[in-house]
Amino acid sequence: MASLPLNIAIIGAGLSGLSLALALHQQNIACTIYESRSAPLNTGGAVMLSPNALQILDALGVYDRIRVEGYNFETLDYRDASGQLLEVYEFGGKKKYGYAGLRIYRHVLIDELLAMLKEKAVPIVFGKKFAKVVSETEEEVTWEFAGGTTQSADFLVGADGIHSTVRRYLYPDLETTFTGMAGVTAAVPTEQLKLPVGYHIPVTVSTPQAGFVIAPQGVDGSEVLIGKQRRVAENHDKAGWDRILADKEEFVKFLQKDAEHFPEFVQNAVSHIPHDKINVWPFYVVPKLEEWASEKRRVIILGDGAHAIPPSAGQGINQAFEDAYIFALLLGQADKVDSKDSLGFWQRYRQERVEKVLLLNSQIDFRRMPKEEQDKMPAGSKKDIELSWLFEPDFKADVDRWVAGQVSKGA
Ligand SMILES: Cc1cc2nc3c(=O)[nH]c(=O)nc-3n(C[C@H](O)[C@H](O)[C@H](O)COP(=O)(O)OP(=O)(O)OC[C@H]3O[C@@H](n4cnc5c(N)ncnc54)[C@H](O)[C@@H]3O)c2cc1C
Incomplete structure (x- = not known):
């Protein structure tokens, strides 16, 4: 005791x-x-x-x-580039949970x-x-x-x-252990996306090239996080990551890469990405x-x-x-x-x-x-x-x- x-x-x-x-x-x-x-x-x-x-x-x-x-x-949707719903993942539920x-x-x-x-x-x-x-x-x-x-x-x-x-x-x-992957995200105004009426977010849109995440934030959802995962060949110490993270334009280009394979609202989402809204999360375990x-x-x-x-x-x-x-x-x-x-x-x-x-x-x-x-x-x-x-x-x-x-x- x-x-x-x-x-x-x-x-x-x-x-x-x-x-x-x-x-x-x-x-x-x-x-x-x-x-x-x-x-x-x-x-x-x-x-x-x-x-x-x-x-x-x-x-x-x-x-x-x-x-x-x-x-x-309450839910996260998974869709393909044509808009077809692949899966719905619950992240909560007032009634159920x-x-x-x-x-x-x-x-x-x-x-x-x-x-x-x-x-x-x-x-x-x-x-x-x-x-x-x-x-x-x-x-x-x-x-x-x-x-x-x-x-x-x-x-x-x-x-x-x-x-x-x-x-x-x-x-x-x-x-x-560094997993070799990092999440690259940014935040942009939701209206920039010009989402189709009734299109549910949060959503991950999958193409053979990548999965693109869109998640509303702010009390009224007026901003969205946008993001993709990126392979990073080697691990870095803190100074190394700081050096890599300093090159914001590189991450903008990464988010814009292959946009043509995604629906128009993803192309809109990456059309203008403020540098100060970029975030990188290297995945360690x-x-x-x-x-x-x-x-x-x-x-x-x-x-x-x-x-x-x-x-x-x-x-x-x-x-x-x-x-x-x-x-x-x-x-x-x-x-x-x-x-x-x-x-x-x-x-x-x-x-x-x-x-x-x-x-x-x-x-x-x-x-x-x-x-x-x-x-x-x-x-x-x-x-x-x-x-x-x-x-x-x-x-x-x-x-x-x-x-x-x-x-x-x-x-
Ligand atoms: C960019 C990014 C985005 C993320 N997004 C998400 C997300 O969306 N959802 C999610 O679930 N997780 C997310 N994570 C992971 C999440 O941040 C961690 O799981 C969570 O912060 C862990 O909390 P913690 O308090 O254990 O550690 P930390 O948040 O890392 O806090 C540790 C604290 O300890 C302090 N500290 C460290 N060493 C010392 C010391 N020697 N003496 C005194 N103080 C010290 C640090 O300064 C820090 O304040 C993200 C991580 C990053 C980097």
């Missing part, structure tokens, strides 16, 4: 770190966020939130504040989380870069910041992203990690640092919210259950869902392959996609059931 009250340090003020702080506060657990940047990281653009994450944001009191700040939608999907600018979501943390007086220290863990005992962990100052807490949580420094304490030699916590269980990693997920099912951020919320629910019961056992349950529970998401990704990737490629795959590959396990979990009931089982075992 952990001695209460607990004191948690969170490294990173991204979406995982901010939502974790809010969830811990709800459990009356004190925490401080340390962020290396002088302001929150905003990689730009909008993100898509699905019902599994929205029920968490609802439980944390965030949903009512953001629902009216984003674009609500309790929540429509929500496309919201990342900075709007971050600002709302920051405002709520401020209202609750949860401290966030910007410009404080975690360097390394100095020591860990059964009771606490001590770490060093860049510059040499040290600090201690009951738990240190690495919410510091895909290239996590905290993770190095658990896995000194681990390297993330973290290999499956046996442990998301150190041996003494005082150092934990979550979010992208524990399991970066490729984008097919749009679950990267949504899964990070799940990590944070369930971790906080379990720590909130630290007076009843040994936190080592809780962490073991947390990782098993979360990893099982992440693995199901990876499987879902491959099902979705399969369906986006050209027909001739699909035909070469084993029969049964094209199973129907069933999403209630993803969109309708009852996290609180699952945690309460597990805690009750542990308590009765100990009784």
Whole structure:
């Protein structure tokens, strides 16, 4: 059993770190966020939130504040260039799953989380870069910041992203794997597209050359994200990516390439692309990690640092919210259950869902392959996609059931 009250340090003020702080506060657990940047990281653009994450944001009191700040939608269409509907993928559903999907600018979501943390007086220290863990005992962990100052807490949580420094304490030699693909996106006014009347977006239009994504954003959908995936021959370090990303015109040309094979509204979409609206997301993956916590269980990693997920099912951020919320629910019961056992349950529970998401990704990737490629795959590959396990979990009931089982075992 952990001695209460607990004191948690969170490294990173991204979406995982901010939502974790809010969830811990709800459990009356004190925490401080340390962020290396002088302001929150905003990689730009909008993100898509699905019902599994929205029920968490609802439980944390965030949903009512953001629902009216984003674009609500329920399905993603897949069409060929002639306009034929190939498939409809659900990304939410008010009736079916309790929540429509929500496309919201990342900075709007971050600002709302920051405002709520401020209202609750949860401290966030910007410009404080975690360097390394100095020591860990059964009771606490001590770490060093860049510059040499040290600090201690009951738990240190690495919410510091895909290239996590905290993770190095658990896995000194681990390297993330670059998938060789990057998402290239831009934002343009919706009216520029001159979409046919009644044409549903979000949509992915597929041709043998590429898949072209169009997704509305802004409360009224007056802007759309447009994008394609691009092969990138080699991995780069940060300086290398920065150099590549600086050549915006190159990405405009990439988005415009093969436009003649697409319907006229795609050609309109790429006819004028402002450089400052271009975004590039190189896809990295973290290999499956046996442990998301150190041996003494005082150092934990979550979010992208524990399991970066490729984008097919749009679950990267949504899964990070799940990590944070369930971790906080379990720590909130630290007076009843040994936190080592809780962490073991947390990782098993979360990893099982992440693995199901990876499987879902491959099902979705399969369906986006050209027909001739699909035909070469084993029969049964094209199973129907069933999403209630993803969109309708009852996290609180699952945690309460597990805690009750542990308590009765100990009784
Ligand atoms: C261009 C782009 C577009 C994306 N679009 C989508 C999308 O549409 N949908 C989706 O689901 N996912 C998307 N992703 C992925 C998504 O951003 C991640 O899954 C999500 O941000 C993970 O959140 P996180 O909090 O774990 O990590 P991050 O958002 O990376 O946050 C980590 C934070 O830790 C800080 N930090 C790092 N090191 C230290 C240190 N040593 N000390 C202190 N602080 C530190 C960083 O500055 C940062 O603020 C996109 C990613 C990119 C790059």
